[in-house]
Amino acid sequence: MPAGQDSRKGIISWSLYDWGNSAFATTVMGGFFPLFFKAYWSDPANPQASTFYLGSSVSIASIIVALSAPILGAIADKGSLKKRMLFAFAYLGILSTGALWFVRQGNWQLAAVLYILGTVGFSGGNIFYDALLVSVASRKKVDYVSSLGFALGYIGGGLLFLVNVIMFQRPELFGIPDGNTAIRLAFLSVALWWALFSLPLFLFVPEPRTGKREGFSSAVVRGWRQIRETINHIRHLKVVGLFLLAYWFYIDGVDTIIRMSVDYGSSLGFSGGALITALLMVQFIAFPGALLYNLFARKVGIKRAIITAIFAYCMIAVLGYFMKTEAHFFMLAALVGLFQGGIQALSRSFYSRIIPEKRAGEFYGFFNMLGKFAAVLGPFMMGSVTILTGSNRLGILSIILLFLAGGILFARVDQQEGERMAEEYLE
Numbered sequence: 515m516p517a518g519q520d521s522r523k524g525i526i527s528w529s530l531y532d533w534g535n536s537a538f539a540t541t542v543m544g545g546f547f548p549l550f551f552k553a554y555w556s557d558p559a560n561p562q563a564s565t566f567y568l569g570s571s572v573s574i575a576s577i578i579v580a581l582s583a584p585i586l587g588a589i590a591d592k593g594s595l596k597k598r599m600l601f602a603f604a605y606l607g608i609l610s611t612g613a614l615w616f617v618r619q620g621n622w623q624l625a626a627v628l629y630i631l632g633t634v635g636f637s638g639g640n641i642f643y644d645a646l647l648v649s650v651a652s653r654k655k656v657d658y659v660s661s662l663g664f665a666l667g668y669i670g671g672g673l674l675f676l677v678n679v680i681m682f683q684r685p686e687l688f689g690i691p692d693g694n695t696a697i698r699l700a701f702l703s704v705a706l707w708w709a710l711f712s713l714p715l716f717l718f719v720p721e722p723r724t725g726k727r728e729g730f731s732s733a734v735v736r737g738w739r740q741i742r743e744t745i746n747h748i749r750h751l752k753v754v755g756l757f758l759l760a761y762w763f764y765i766d767g768v769d770t771i772i773r774m775s776v777d778y779g780s781s782l783g784f785s786g787g788a789l790i791t792a793l794l795m796v797q798f799i800a801f802p803g804a805l806l807y808n809l810f811a812r813k814v815g816i817k818r819a820i821i822t823a824i825f826a827y828c829m830i831a832v833l834g835y836f837m838k839t840e841a842h843f844f845m846l847a848a849l850v851g852l853f854q855g856g857i858q859a860l861s862r863s864f865y866s867r868i869i870p871e872k873r874a875g876e877f878y879g880f881f882n883m884l885g886k887f888a889a890v891l892g893p894f895m896m897g898s899v900t901i902l903t904g905s906n907r908l909g910i911l912s913i914i915l916l917f918l919a920g921g922i923l924f925a926r927v928d929q930q931e932g933e934r935m936a937e938e939y940l941e
Contacts, residue, residue: 534711607635764920804855
C-alpha cells in the first residue's frame with residue numbers, strides 16, 4: 515500500500531473539501547443565484563428575458579467544462595499536478611463567487627460572467643479532487659472514503675444553505691438590513707466556507723509522484739486521443755452507445771429542472787422564501803429518496819425503475835406547466851427530491867453492467883464527460899422557447915421533449931445483450 519493511503523488525517527482532509535465546495539452547488543447554483551439574478555441583476559419586469567439569459571449562462575458554463583474535461587483528465591493522470599490544478603480551479607471558483615458581492619443592481623452581464631467562471635472553477639476542480647481519491651484510499655477503503663466525501667458534501671452544503679436561508683428570511687437576527695444584502699452576504703459566506711474547508715486537503719493530503727510531468731500541449735493531444743479510442747470501443751459496443759445517447763437526453767432534462775426551477779418559480783411570482791424552502795426540501799429529501807428508490811429497483815428491476823423515473827420527470831414538467839400556487843411548488847419539490855437521487859444513482863450502476871470491467875476507468879471517464887454536457891441543451895431550449903413564445907410555462911413544458919427522447923431510446927437498450935457483449939469484448 516503506497517505511503518499516505520488510508521491515513522485518517524488524509525481521508526478526513528480529502529473529504530472536507532466536499533463539505534466546503536458543495537456550498538456552491540446548493541447556495542449558488544441551486545438557490546440564490548437564479549433567484550437574485552431575476553429579481554436584482556436582471557429586469558424583474560421582463561422575466562422571459564432573464565430566463566433566457568440565465569439558461570444561456572448555464573449552457574455556456576456546461577459547454578466550457580465538458581470541452582475541457584478530457585484535457586483536464588489527461589493532466590490529472592500525471593503525478594505532481596493534481597493539487598496545483600485543484601488549487602487553481604478551486605480559487606477561480608472561490609474568487610468568482612465572492613466577487614458577486616460587488617455586482618451592482620442591473621448588471622446582469624457581469625453576474626453571468628462570474629457565475630460561468632465560478633461553475634468552471636467548481637466543476638474543473640472536482641476532476642482533480644476525484645483524481646486525488648487514490649492518493650488517500652486503498653482499494654479496500656475507496657468505496658467508504660468516496661461515500662464519506664459524498665455524505666459530508668450533502669451535510670456541509672445543506673447546513674450552510676440552511677444558515678443562508680435563515681439570513682435571507684430573518685435578516686434582522688443577524689443585524690442585516692434587508693434580504694438583498696443577506697443574499698449578497700450569502701455569496702461571500704460560500705466563498706469563505708469553500709476556501710476554509712479546502713485548506714486541510716492542500717496541507718495534509720499526499721500526492722505521490724507517479725511519473726514525468728506532462729506539458730499542456732501533450733496533455734491536450736493525449737486527452738483527445740483517449741476520447742477517440744473510447745469512441746472506437748463504443749462503436750463496437752452498440753448497446754453502450756445507445757444507452758449513452760439516451761442518458762444524455764434524459765439527464766439533461768433532470769439537470770435543467772434542478773438548475774432552472776427557482777428561476778421558473780420566480781417568474782410565476784412565488785416569494786423568494788417559498789422558493790428557497792422548496793429547494794431545501796429537495797436537498798434533504800434526495801438522500802433518503804435515493805436509498806428508497808434503490809429498494810424499489812430491487813423489486814421491479816433497474817431498467818424499469820429508470821423508465822419509471824423518466825416518466826415521473828415527464829409528469830413533473832407537465833405539472834409544472836399547470837402549477838399556480840406555492841403549495842404546488844412544494845409538492846413538485848418533494849417529487850423532484852424523491853426521483854433525483856434515484857435516477858442519477860441507478861443510471862451510473864446500470865452503465866457498470868454493460869461496459870467491459872477491465873476498461874471501467876476509461877468508459878467512466880467518457881460517461882463523466884458526457885454528464886458534464888448535461889444542462890446544455892435544456893436550459894437553452896427552455897430560455898429560447900420562453901422568449902419566443904412569451905410564456906415561461908411553455909418553456910418548462912418543452913423539457914418534456916428531452917425526457918421523451920431519452921425514454922424512447924432507453925426502452926430500446928437491451929440490458930442482457932449489453933452484459934453479454936461486455937463480458938466477451940476484448941477477451
